[in-house]
Every structure is written in C-alpha cells, then in structure tokens.
Amino acid sequence: MRTHTSALLLFALAIPAHAADIAMEDQSQIRIGTADPASRTYFQPPQESELPDNAFGKLVQEGRAIFVDTKNRAPEYVGNGLACANCHLEQGRKANSAPLWAAYTMYPAYRKKNDKVNTYAERLQGCFQFSMNGKAPEADGPIIAALSAYSYWLATGAPIAQELPGRAYPQVPEPAGGHDLAKGQQVYTAQCAVCHGKNGEGQKSGTDYVFPPLWGADSFNWGAGMHRINTAAAFIKENMPLGKGGSLSDEDAWHVAAFMNSHERPQDPRLIDGSVEKTRDKYHANDGVNLYGETVDGKLLGKGI
C-alpha cells in the first residue's frame, strides 16, 4: 500500500524537478552508488592481532567492546536495545555496511541533518541520539574517545578525505509501483521473523538482545537514518538475512523495509512543539522515503512510543 502518493504528487507539481532530485539521503556528504561489482577489492582494515599491547591498543579494544555491546558498555547513553554492530556489520569492518574505516577519514563534514559542519565526535553523538534513542556522550568523554580510537585504528592507512568504495549501503532502486506493505509482511514472515520475532520485538538471551528489535520502544527512533525506507532497503538488501546478504530481490528488500518502518517507534527527539505535522514538514518531508507523519491502516505514524 502506498500512502504518500499524494504528497509526492504535490511535490512534483510544486517543484518541477526530476524524481532523482528528491533527496534519498540526508547524508548529503556521501555519494551513494548502486552495488559495487563483487570483484571489487575494498580497503582492508588491520587485523585485531596487530593491535599493540599498550594504552592505545587497550583504548581501541574498549572502543570495539562498546561498538558490539553498546547497551552494557555505555548504558547511560543508550535508550533502546540496539548495539552499533547491529547496523555496522562485522564490528564496523564490513564493506557496504557503513564501515568505520570509510567514515572516519571523511570528517569534519557538512551534514544537512543538523545544518552544520560536524566533527567525527559529533557524528558519533548523532548515532546515540537517534539510532540508539539515547543521549549524546560528551565529545571529550571516554565513550567518544574509545569509539574514535577504534575508528581511527580501523582506518589505518586509508586516504584522508577520499570517498572509499564500500562506504555506504549500496542504493536499491524503488519498485516501479512503490512499496507494498502486504508483500513486505510476507517477506518479513518468511525471512525475518525467525530471528527478529513475529512482531519485530527481537530476541533476547537473558537480559541482552541477541537479535535486535526492529520497531517498538526498544528500537531506533523516528530520527534515525534507518527510519527511511530507502536506507533500510539498502541495508537489508546488502546485509540481511544475516550472512545471506544479497539474497533478497530489490523489490522484496524495499517492501520489507517499508513494512518494518510502517510501525510505531520512539519519537524523533527533534519533535517541534509536540506536533508530528510540524516535525514532518521540517525534518521528514524531504528526507528520502519515509512514513513519519503518514497514516497507515488508519493510524497516524510518528506519535512515538
């Protein structure tokens, strides 16, 4: 089901721009291509065994530990059940999975999301506020220091200020007819529910999530990049099901991304005057394809949870 056709139509009428000009990413500093050829060789981060046994090596390992076990290692800054490594696979090493080695060398950079030049520390803080639905660790505090050291080390030998192949989730074209939530639900049931649960609730072992919750109170909030269907489709196509990246068709990746993002999740912390409508107009109307402030199945999305 396509709920925002009219919005797009209005947009198309108001601005005589080609559809491709609609920003699919707020991350305007990233050039995103389609999938790289499989034969491509990517930047290779150093091996863990090469880490020196000194204060630097320990800080890097601390950063790695925060990255894979964020809630336990940085509890005061995490407001949901996610870890950095849920979206940045292989502990932030995997090409086409937003690897840290490709991000670190590209900052400071301007971001439309907050309309300013961001340092790498500020970029990390953004992850905590939105993807982790928490609060920003202090820029000069131990969490950012450890994560920065880990990123810096992963980028050992990488060229500064050069876009490296494999930096983003390769873009997936939107299906000609838009997304179809019913088809997305079918894909979800067949491919995703075994790990993420029938209702996107994830699965725990003891008190810790093993499989991350995809929507609901313990998932990323409406301000996270992953709430965009285009971004989620790109992530899913490349990385899901875990270990079987590339197995879903472009269409199925898009439909299931839309299904995931057609559920309620924590409020966008940038909420303006308590108004979903105002927040949609300012932050979501031209932020790729997303359902914030849209009505799906008679329910307004974006009220938060």
Add this chain to the structure above:
Amino acid sequence: MNVSRWPLAGLLLAISVSAQAADPTAVYGKGGANTAAMACVTCHGAEAEGMAAAGFPRLAGLSAVYMQRQLADFASGERANPIMQSIAAALSPEEADAVTTMLANKPRPDVERIGRTAAAQGLGETLALRGAWERNIPECVSCHGPGGVGVGDSFPPLAGQSAQYLSSQLIAWRQGTRKNDPNDLMGHIARGLTEDEIKAVSAYFANLTDTGAGR
C-alpha cells in the same frame, strides 16, 4: 519458573486427559507405546546429558518446540538419521509433546556467557566470536547467543553439546543430510567451513562445559 509450572501441569493433566496420557518419564526411560519408539535413555543418558563419545546429543534444557520440530523432521527425513527416523515415526504426538516438555524443563548447562566483546584467539574461538565475514559467515554467537547458550526455539544451544555431535551436525549440514534450517541459514554457513574449522569450532563450544567435553 519451570518448577512452578509442574503442579499446574499435573492438575491440568489430571482433569482433562484420560488415563492414556503419555507419561514422559516412562517414554524417556522405557520407550513409547509402540515398541519401535525405543527408550531415549539408552543413548541420551540418565539425565539427558547425552553421550559425548558416541556423539549422542544432550537434550536437557533444549527448547521443547525445537525438539518437537526435530522429531517431526527426523520422521520426514528433512533431518536424516536412520535410528531417530524410526523412533520419531513411532512416537505418538502426545508422547513427543510430553517427553520434549519434560526435557526442556531439565537444567541447562552452566556456561560463561562469552560474547563478541571477548578477545578471540585460535581458529575455533575466532569463528565463534568474530565469524569469517569474507565468506559471509557470521559469528556463531550472533545467532546462538553468548557462550552458545541458544536463543529461542530456532537457535539451539551449542554449549553443553560434545565436539563429536557438533561436528557431525556441521558435516550433515554441509552434505545436505540435514536440511531442516529456516532458509538454509545454517546450511550455507556449514558449506563455507573447512574441515579444520569444523573441528576447531566444535571443540571450542564443547570445551565451554564439562558435559560437552565429555569429561
């Protein structure tokens, strides 16, 4: 929690089920009504701890739903095993439900919950905690949980199983004699592993517990 369910289960059984209700202890210790459903205890041990040397798996503390699915898949051949096929086919559904529920309520192995934050040295530990992503092989613990304790009804515990059992299963996945995983999630991983990796990662999880190592 498990303990407190028993009185209630007993009550329900007494009220609603006739005298033919399956007695899980009898099924486990003596076999099912059909004599082809041989006693579980013979191979899986008095406490369902398994028999490491022979590669018979531990059943104590596994998910009942998981075990019911395995019994169904043994019967259908999705999980090929000549011994278990005839046993699973001969168990009545009531017997299968009763014995798996009883086994699920037995204690799980006590294991340290080692996750991805831990350092990884050697082939087995590296696969378990880091994976081999250049071959799209995720960390074992990313699905089976820290320490391989198992997650939910579809990702069984690895801790508590013997190296013999674990490696025999990886080989079965690889050969396609076991193909009852959702969407080939385990099959594609097993096919990507070398012999040495299978040995090493099986030994890694087996050595997390005393029972798994068969000591």
